[in-house]
Amino acid sequence: MLDVLTGGLMLIGALFMLVAAVGLLRMPDLFLRMSATTKAATLGTGSILIAVAVYFGETGVTSRALATIVFLLLTAPVAAHMLGRAGYFQGVKLADATLIDELAGRYNLVTHRLESRDIQPASNEPAGEAEPS
Protein backbone atom coordinates (compact mmCIF):
# COMPACT_ATOMS: atom_id res chain seq x y z
CA MET A 1 0.00 0.00 0.00
CA LEU A 2 2.75 2.40 0.98
CA ASP A 3 4.69 1.25 -2.08
CA VAL A 4 1.81 2.29 -4.33
CA LEU A 5 1.64 5.68 -2.59
CA THR A 6 5.41 6.17 -2.92
CA GLY A 7 5.44 5.13 -6.57
CA GLY A 8 2.47 7.34 -7.40
CA LEU A 9 4.03 10.38 -5.72
CA MET A 10 7.32 9.76 -7.52
CA LEU A 11 5.55 9.39 -10.87
CA ILE A 12 3.53 12.59 -10.35
CA GLY A 13 6.68 14.49 -9.38
CA ALA A 14 8.67 13.18 -12.34
CA LEU A 15 5.88 14.03 -14.79
CA PHE A 16 5.55 17.57 -13.40
CA MET A 17 9.31 18.04 -13.79
CA LEU A 18 9.09 16.77 -17.38
CA VAL A 19 6.31 19.29 -18.02
CA ALA A 20 8.51 22.02 -16.55
CA ALA A 21 11.39 21.08 -18.85
CA VAL A 22 9.13 20.93 -21.91
CA GLY A 23 7.73 24.34 -20.99
CA LEU A 24 11.25 25.68 -20.57
CA LEU A 25 12.06 24.49 -24.08
CA ARG A 26 8.89 25.53 -25.90
CA MET A 27 7.66 28.77 -24.28
CA PRO A 28 8.32 31.86 -26.42
CA ASP A 29 10.03 34.27 -24.00
CA LEU A 30 11.92 34.42 -20.71
CA PHE A 31 8.99 35.30 -18.47
CA LEU A 32 6.71 32.56 -19.83
CA ARG A 33 9.57 30.10 -19.44
CA MET A 34 10.03 31.13 -15.82
CA SER A 35 6.28 30.89 -15.24
CA ALA A 36 6.39 27.31 -16.53
CA THR A 37 9.47 26.19 -14.61
CA THR A 38 9.29 27.80 -11.17
CA LYS A 39 5.89 26.39 -10.28
CA ALA A 40 5.98 22.97 -11.95
CA ALA A 41 9.57 22.15 -10.98
CA THR A 42 9.00 23.12 -7.34
CA LEU A 43 5.84 21.02 -7.18
CA GLY A 44 7.61 18.07 -8.79
CA THR A 45 10.55 18.23 -6.39
CA GLY A 46 8.20 18.55 -3.42
CA SER A 47 6.25 15.51 -4.55
CA ILE A 48 9.40 13.40 -4.95
CA LEU A 49 10.69 14.50 -1.52
CA ILE A 50 7.35 13.56 0.06
CA ALA A 51 7.74 10.17 -1.63
CA VAL A 52 11.17 9.82 -0.01
CA ALA A 53 9.68 10.69 3.39
CA VAL A 54 6.91 8.10 2.94
CA TYR A 55 9.35 5.43 1.70
CA PHE A 56 11.77 5.66 4.61
CA GLY A 57 9.21 6.49 7.28
CA GLU A 58 11.81 7.63 9.83
CA THR A 59 11.66 10.84 11.81
CA GLY A 60 15.08 12.03 10.71
CA VAL A 61 14.46 11.47 7.01
CA THR A 62 10.97 12.98 7.16
CA SER A 63 12.18 16.13 8.91
CA ARG A 64 15.01 16.53 6.41
CA ALA A 65 12.64 16.08 3.48
CA LEU A 66 10.18 18.60 4.94
CA ALA A 67 13.02 21.06 5.60
CA THR A 68 14.11 20.77 1.98
CA ILE A 69 10.54 21.32 0.76
CA VAL A 70 10.07 24.39 2.95
CA PHE A 71 13.42 25.76 1.83
CA LEU A 72 12.50 25.24 -1.83
CA LEU A 73 9.10 26.89 -1.35
CA LEU A 74 10.79 29.88 0.31
CA THR A 75 13.66 30.35 -2.11
CA ALA A 76 12.20 29.49 -5.54
CA PRO A 77 9.94 32.59 -5.73
CA VAL A 78 12.72 34.87 -4.47
CA ALA A 79 15.21 33.58 -7.05
CA ALA A 80 12.62 33.74 -9.84
CA HIS A 81 11.67 37.31 -8.94
CA MET A 82 15.28 38.48 -8.86
CA LEU A 83 15.99 36.77 -12.18
CA GLY A 84 12.89 38.15 -13.89
CA ARG A 85 13.66 41.64 -12.64
CA ALA A 86 17.23 41.39 -13.88
CA GLY A 87 16.04 40.10 -17.23
CA TYR A 88 13.58 42.97 -17.56
CA PHE A 89 16.31 45.50 -16.86
CA GLN A 90 18.51 43.81 -19.40
CA GLY A 91 15.77 44.34 -21.98
CA VAL A 92 14.80 40.76 -22.73
CA LYS A 93 12.57 40.64 -25.79
CA LEU A 94 8.93 39.92 -24.95
CA ALA A 95 6.94 37.35 -26.91
CA ASP A 96 5.21 38.51 -30.08
CA ALA A 97 1.83 37.63 -28.55
CA THR A 98 2.35 40.15 -25.70
CA LEU A 99 -0.54 42.63 -25.64
CA ILE A 100 0.45 45.02 -22.86
CA ASP A 101 3.61 45.68 -20.87
CA GLU A 102 2.46 47.21 -17.59
CA LEU A 103 6.03 47.88 -16.45
CA ALA A 104 7.02 49.93 -19.50
CA GLY A 105 8.33 53.29 -18.32
CA ARG A 106 7.65 52.55 -14.65
CA TYR A 107 11.20 51.61 -13.69
CA ASN A 108 13.68 54.29 -12.82
CA LEU A 109 16.61 53.07 -14.89
CA VAL A 110 19.18 54.82 -12.70
CA THR A 111 18.08 53.80 -9.22
CA HIS A 112 16.29 50.57 -10.32
CA ARG A 113 13.24 51.53 -8.27
CA LEU A 114 9.68 50.79 -9.37
CA GLU A 115 7.27 53.77 -9.37
CA SER A 116 3.48 53.67 -9.53
CA ARG A 117 3.33 56.34 -12.22
CA ASP A 118 5.07 56.80 -15.55
CA ILE A 119 8.45 58.38 -14.92
CA GLN A 120 10.13 57.65 -18.23
CA PRO A 121 9.02 58.87 -21.65
CA ALA A 122 8.08 55.99 -23.91
CA SER A 123 11.27 56.35 -25.92
CA ASN A 124 13.40 55.63 -22.86
CA GLU A 125 12.20 52.06 -22.44
CA PRO A 126 14.75 49.31 -22.02
CA ALA A 127 16.11 48.11 -25.34
CA GLY A 128 14.39 45.22 -27.05
CA GLU A 129 10.89 46.12 -25.85
CA ALA A 130 8.01 44.57 -27.79
CA GLU A 131 6.69 47.08 -30.30
CA PRO A 132 2.96 47.92 -30.00
CA SER A 133 1.71 46.74 -33.37
Place this chain on the structure above:
Amino acid sequence: MMSLEEFALFVILPILVVAAALAFVRLLRGPSLPDRVVALDVMNTLGIGIMGTYAIATDHAEFLDVAIALALISFLGTVAFAYYIERRV
Protein backbone atom coordinates in the same frame (compact mmCIF):
# COMPACT_ATOMS: atom_id res chain seq x y z
CA MET B 1 5.39 -6.74 -11.15
CA MET B 2 8.50 -4.68 -10.52
CA SER B 3 9.64 -3.62 -7.08
CA LEU B 4 9.64 0.01 -6.00
CA GLU B 5 13.43 0.20 -6.35
CA GLU B 6 13.26 -1.03 -9.96
CA PHE B 7 10.40 1.38 -10.65
CA ALA B 8 12.50 4.29 -9.38
CA LEU B 9 15.55 3.14 -11.31
CA PHE B 10 13.98 2.22 -14.67
CA VAL B 11 10.95 4.54 -14.93
CA ILE B 12 11.40 7.66 -12.78
CA LEU B 13 15.11 8.29 -13.37
CA PRO B 14 14.82 8.10 -17.20
CA ILE B 15 11.95 10.62 -17.12
CA LEU B 16 14.06 12.99 -15.02
CA VAL B 17 17.09 12.52 -17.25
CA VAL B 18 15.01 13.31 -20.35
CA ALA B 19 13.78 16.45 -18.58
CA ALA B 20 17.38 17.40 -17.76
CA ALA B 21 18.33 16.88 -21.41
CA LEU B 22 15.51 19.22 -22.52
CA ALA B 23 16.67 21.84 -20.02
CA PHE B 24 20.22 21.42 -21.34
CA VAL B 25 19.01 22.16 -24.87
CA ARG B 26 17.61 25.45 -23.55
CA LEU B 27 20.92 26.09 -21.79
CA LEU B 28 22.76 25.73 -25.11
CA ARG B 29 20.25 27.65 -27.25
CA GLY B 30 18.92 30.27 -24.80
CA PRO B 31 19.02 33.57 -26.65
CA SER B 32 19.85 35.64 -23.56
CA LEU B 33 21.85 35.12 -20.36
CA PRO B 34 18.76 35.01 -18.07
CA ASP B 35 17.38 32.15 -20.20
CA ARG B 36 20.52 30.17 -19.55
CA VAL B 37 20.39 30.92 -15.82
CA VAL B 38 16.77 29.71 -15.70
CA ALA B 39 17.85 26.52 -17.48
CA LEU B 40 20.63 26.01 -14.91
CA ASP B 41 18.16 26.59 -12.08
CA VAL B 42 15.80 23.98 -13.51
CA MET B 43 18.69 21.52 -13.91
CA ASN B 44 19.60 22.06 -10.24
CA THR B 45 15.99 21.42 -9.20
CA LEU B 46 16.00 18.29 -11.36
CA GLY B 47 19.20 17.26 -9.60
CA ILE B 48 17.41 17.47 -6.24
CA GLY B 49 14.65 15.25 -7.63
CA ILE B 50 17.17 12.80 -9.05
CA MET B 51 18.89 12.57 -5.66
CA GLY B 52 15.58 11.86 -3.95
CA THR B 53 14.76 9.17 -6.50
CA TYR B 54 18.23 7.67 -6.18
CA ALA B 55 17.86 7.59 -2.40
CA ILE B 56 14.76 5.43 -2.88
CA ALA B 57 16.41 3.31 -5.60
CA THR B 58 19.47 2.48 -3.50
CA ASP B 59 17.77 2.56 -0.06
CA HIS B 60 20.30 5.13 1.19
CA ALA B 61 18.80 8.12 3.00
CA GLU B 62 22.13 9.97 3.01
CA PHE B 63 21.47 11.32 -0.48
CA LEU B 64 18.89 13.65 1.09
CA ASP B 65 21.68 15.59 2.83
CA VAL B 66 23.29 16.18 -0.54
CA ALA B 67 19.92 17.35 -1.88
CA ILE B 68 19.67 19.96 0.92
CA ALA B 69 23.18 21.22 0.15
CA LEU B 70 22.39 21.39 -3.57
CA ALA B 71 19.19 23.37 -2.87
CA LEU B 72 21.22 25.90 -0.84
CA ILE B 73 23.95 26.26 -3.45
CA SER B 74 21.44 26.44 -6.29
CA PHE B 75 19.61 29.34 -4.62
CA LEU B 76 22.86 31.18 -3.94
CA GLY B 77 24.01 30.66 -7.53
CA THR B 78 20.77 31.93 -9.04
CA VAL B 79 20.70 34.99 -6.80
CA ALA B 80 24.34 35.76 -7.58
CA PHE B 81 23.68 35.46 -11.32
CA ALA B 82 20.61 37.70 -11.06
CA TYR B 83 22.58 40.30 -9.09
CA TYR B 84 25.35 40.18 -11.68
CA ILE B 85 22.95 40.53 -14.62
CA GLU B 86 21.16 43.47 -13.00
CA ARG B 87 24.39 45.28 -12.12
CA ARG B 88 25.82 44.70 -15.60
CA VAL B 89 23.12 46.78 -17.31
